[in-house]
Amino acid sequence: MPKVTVENLSKVFGKKEEQALKLADQGKTKAEILKETGATLGVNNASFSVEQGEIFVIMGLSGSGKSTLVRLLNRLIEPSKGTVSIDGKNISQMDKDDLRNVRRKEMSMVFQNFGLFPQRTILENTEYGLEIQGMEKTERRQRAEKALDNAGLLAYKDQLPSQLSGGMQQRVGLARALANDPEILLMDEAFSALDPLIRREMQDELVEMQDKVNKTIIFITHDLNEALRIGDRIALMKDGEIVQIGTGEEILTNPANDYVEKFVEDVDRARVLTAENIMARPTVLKIKQDGPNVALRRMEQEGLSSMLVVDDSRKLYGYVTDEGIAVSVKRQEKTFDKVLRTDIPTVGRDTLVSDIFEVIQDASTPVAVVEDGKLLGIIVRSHVIAALAKDSEVSL
Amino acid sequence: MENSILDNIPKLPVAQYMENFMDYLTTVLKPLFDLIQSFSEVIMEGMTDLLLLVPPIFFIILIAAVCFFASGKKIGLAVFSIVGLLYVQNQGLWEDLMNTITLVIISSLVSVIIGVPLGILMAKSKWANTIVTPILDFMQTMPAFVYLIPAVAFFGIGMVPGVFASVIFALPPTVRFTNLGIRQVSGELVEAADSFGSTGSQKLFKVELPLAKSTIMAGVNQTVMLALSMVVIASMIGAPGLGSQVLSALQRAQVGTGFVSGLALVILAIIIDRLTQKFTK
Numbered sequence: 265m266p267k268v269t270v271e272n273l274s275k276v277f278g279k280k281e282e283q284a285l286k287l288a289d290q291g292k293t294k295a296e297i298l299k300e301t302g303a304t305l306g307v308n309n310a311s312f313s314v315e316q317g318e319i320f321v322i323m324g325l326s327g328s329g330k331s332t333l334v335r336l337l338n339r340l341i342e343p344s345k346g347t348v349s350i351d352g353k354n355i356s357q358m359d360k361d362d363l364r365n366v367r368r369k370e371m372s373m374v375f376q377n378f379g380l381f382p383q384r385t386i387l388e389n390t391e392y393g394l395e396i397q398g399m400e401k402t403e404r405r406q407r408a409e410k411a412l413d414n415a416g417l418l419a420y421k422d423q424l425p426s427q428l429s430g431g432m433q434q435r436v437g438l439a440r441a442l443a444n445d446p447e448i449l450l451m452d453e454a455f456s457a458l459d460p461l462i463r464r465e466m467q468d469e470l471v472e473m474q475d476k477v478n479k480t481i482i483f484i485t486h487d488l489n490e491a492l493r494i495g496d497r498i499a500l501m502k503d504g505e506i507v508q509i510g511t512g513e514e515i516l517t518n519p520a521n522d523y524v525e526k527f528v529e530d531v532d533r534a535r536v537l538t539a540e541n542i543m544a545r546p547t548v549l550k551i552k553q554d555g556p557n558v559a560l561r562r563m564e565q566e567g568l569s570s571m572l573v574v575d576d577s578r579k580l581y582g583y584v585t586d587e588g589i590a591v592s593v594k595r596q597e598k599t600f601d602k603v604l605r606t607d608i609p610t611v612g613r614d615t616l617v618s619d620i621f622e623v624i625q626d627a628s629t630p631v632a633v634v635e636d637g638k639l640l641g642i643i644v645r646s647h648v649i650a651a652l653a654k655d656s657e658v659s660l
Numbered sequence: 661m662e663n664s665i666l667d668n669i670p671k672l673p674v675a676q677y678m679e680n681f682m683d684y685l686t687t688v689l690k691p692l693f694d695l696i697q698s699f700s701e702v703i704m705e706g707m708t709d710l711l712l713l714v715p716p717i718f719f720i721i722l723i724a725a726v727c728f729f730a731s732g733k734k735i736g737l738a739v740f741s742i743v744g745l746l747y748v749q750n751q752g753l754w755e756d757l758m759n760t761i762t763l764v765i766i767s768s769l770v771s772v773i774i775g776v777p778l779g780i781l782m783a784k785s786k787w788a789n790t791i792v793t794p795i796l797d798f799m800q801t802m803p804a805f806v807y808l809i810p811a812v813a814f815f816g817i818g819m820v821p822g823v824f825a826s827v828i829f830a831l832p833p834t835v836r837f838t839n840l841g842i843r844q845v846s847g848e849l850v851e852a853a854d855s856f857g858s859t860g861s862q863k864l865f866k867v868e869l870p871l872a873k874s875t876i877m878a879g880v881n882q883t884v885m886l887a888l889s890m891v892v893i894a895s896m897i898g899a900p901g902l903g904s905q906v907l908s909a910l911q912r913a914q915v916g917t918g919f920v921s922g923l924a925l926v927i928l929a930i931i932i933d934r935l936t937q938k939f940t941k
Contacts, residue, residue, distance in 0.1 A: 382871070
C-alpha cells in the first residue's frame with residue numbers, strides 16, 4: 265500500500281467555492297473561473313500516491329499551486345474537496361486532536377526560509393516538536409542533541425538562529441523535523457533560499473540521509489535540475505493541475521504535453537552551463553595567518569599540487585605550488601610571499617563552460633571564479649570536461 | 661435663510677438617552693460599584709501608605725540603583741533620578757509624588773491586565789477585531805474630561821474614579837500594540853508551529869507572545885505615559901497627587917507653584933519612561 269495517497273484534491277481560495285469547483289469540473293481554466301466567480305483555483309483535482317521511502321518531487325513555476333498542494337497534505341490549508349490518506353487513514357476527515365497527533369508523530373515540515381524561532385536557541389528549536397508533545401526535558405534534550413549531532417551541528421546548540429549561515433540554519437530546520445522521528449517529511453522549497461554551492465551540498469546530503477533513515481519525502485521545488493537530482497519521481501504542476509508524473513527520465517524523454525515539453529526545453533537552454541554551475545569549493549590558504557609549513561602540510565594531507573591564497577574577506581591574491589612551497593620551507597621563510605604566483609587565470613560567475621574550456625586548456629593551474637576580486641569557487645579541467653560530456657548527452 | 665427640509669426633523673434627545681442610561685447603570689449596578697470602590701480604595705491607600713513608610717532617602721537610593729542596573733551600569737539616568745527626586749522632596753511634594761505613583765502603577769496594571777488578553781483576542785478573532793476597533797477609536801478620541809462624569813457617578817470622588825478614567829484613557833495602546841505584535845509574527849513561523857502539532861495555547865505562549873513581546877512592551881510604555889498624563893485631569897475629581905497641586909495652582913493663577921509641581925511631574929515622567937523602555941529591551 266502506498267504511504268501517502270491523494271485523490272481528487274482541490275482547493276479554491278475565495279467565497280464562491282462550490283461554483284468554482286463545478287466550473288473546474290466542467291473543464292474551465294483557472295483564468296476563466298477567476299473571471300466568472302472571483303475565486304482562485306489553487307489546486308485542481310490533484311491525484312497521486314507516494315510509496316514508502318520514496319523522494320517525490322512536486323515541481324512547477326511560481327503560482328502553479330505546488331506550495332498550496334503541500335499544505336493541503338498536513339492541512340495547514342483546508343482542502344475544498346478530495347482526500348489525503350496516510351497508511352490508509354483519511355487525514356481530511358480527522359478531527360483536530362487526531363490531526364494534531366498526525367502532525368506531531370507522522371509528518372514534519374521543512375520551510376523555505378527555515379521557519380526557525382528566532383528567540384530560541386538551536387537546541388530549543390530542535391526540541392520544539394518534542395516539547396509540545398509534553399516529553400520530559402532530559403529525554404527531549406537528549407533526542408534533540410542526537411538529531412543535531414547527526415547534522416554535525418551540536419557545537420552550535422546554544423547559539424541563536426541568526427548567528428548561523430543560511431545553510432546551517434536549514435540543516436537545523438531539517439534536524440528539527442527529524443527529531444520527531446516522523447515517517448513523512450514535507451519540504452517546501454527547502455533549498456531555494458540557499459546559494460548554489462551549499463544547495464548542491466544539501467541536495468546530496470538529503471539523498472544520502474534518505475538512504476540511511478528511509479523516510480518518505482515530498483519535496484517542492486521550482487527548479488527542474490534540483491528535481492532531477494533528488495527525485496525518484498517528479499510531478500509537474502501547472503495552473504493548479506498536475507500535468508505529468510514520472511521519473512526524471514520519462515519527463516525529459518517523453519513530455520506529456522506541450523507545456524512539459526516547453527518546460528524541458530527551457531531547462532535545456534538553462535543547461536548551457538556557466539562557471540557558477542560547475543565550480544567547486546576551493547581549499548584556500550589565508551595570506552595573513554598561514555605560512556609555508558601550514559601550506560605544505562595541508563597540501564600533503566589533501567593531495568593537492570597547488571592552493572589558492574586569499575585574505576579574510578576572500579579577496580584572491582594568487583596561488584602557491586608545492587614546488588614553490590618546498591623551496592620556501594627549505595629557506596625557512598616565515599611567509600610564502602616570495603613564492604606567491606599571481607598568473608592565475610580567472611573567470612566571472614556567468615562565463616560559459618565552452619569559454620572556460622578555452623582558458624583552462626592552456627593553463628597549468630586551476631581557474632578561479634571571482635566576482636569583484638573575491639573568490640567564489642574553483643574549476644579544474646575535469647569539471648569542464650564532465651560538464652561538456654553531460655551537455656552532449658542531453659543533446660543526443 | 662431658506663427653510664431646509666432638515667430643519668423639520670426634531671432634535672434627537674441623545675444627551676437625554678445617555679443620561680437615562682447612566683442613571684440606570686448607576687442604580688442597578690450600585691452594589692457592584694460600591695464594592696469595587698471600597699475594595700480599590702483600601703488597596704490604593706494601602707499602597708500609598710506603604711510607599712510613604714519608606715524613608716525618602718532609601719527610596720531615592722533604591723530608584724537610583726534600579727536605574728543604574730537597568731541602563732546597563734550607565735550613570736546618566738541614575739544621577740538624573742537622584743537629583744530629580746531630591747528636588748521633589750525638597751519642595752515638600754513627596755506625599756503627592758507617592759499618590760501619583762500609586763495612581764499610575766494601578767492604572768497601568770489594570771490596563772495591561774485587561775489590554776493584553778483583549779489584544780490577543782482581537783488578533784485571533786476577526787469578529788472581536790471588528791467590534792473592538794471602533795470602541796478603541798471612541799475611547800481615544802472622546803475628550804478625557806468626558807470620562808470624568810461617569811467616573812464620578814459610579815465611584816464618587818477620589819483615587820478610584822481617577823484610576824477608572826485613567827484606564828479608559830490609557831488602555832487603547834496596549835490593546836492595539838498587542839494585536840499588532842501578534843499579527844506581525846511571520847506566517848512561516850506560525851505555520852511551523854502548526855505543522856509540529858502545537859495546540860492554540862502552545863502556539864500563543866511559545867511562539868507568538870515571545871515574538872510579539874517587544875511590540876507589546878512598546879504599547880505598555882505608551883499606556884504608562886498616558887496614565888501619567890491623566891494625573892492632572894483626574895485630580896479634577898479629587899484624585900490626590902501632583903496633579904491636584906497643579907490644578908490648585910491653575911485655579912489661583914499661581915505661576916510659581918504650578919511650575920514647581922509641573923516640573924515634578926516631568927521628572928517622574930522621564931524616570932518612568934526611560935525605565936519602562938529599558939525593561940522592554
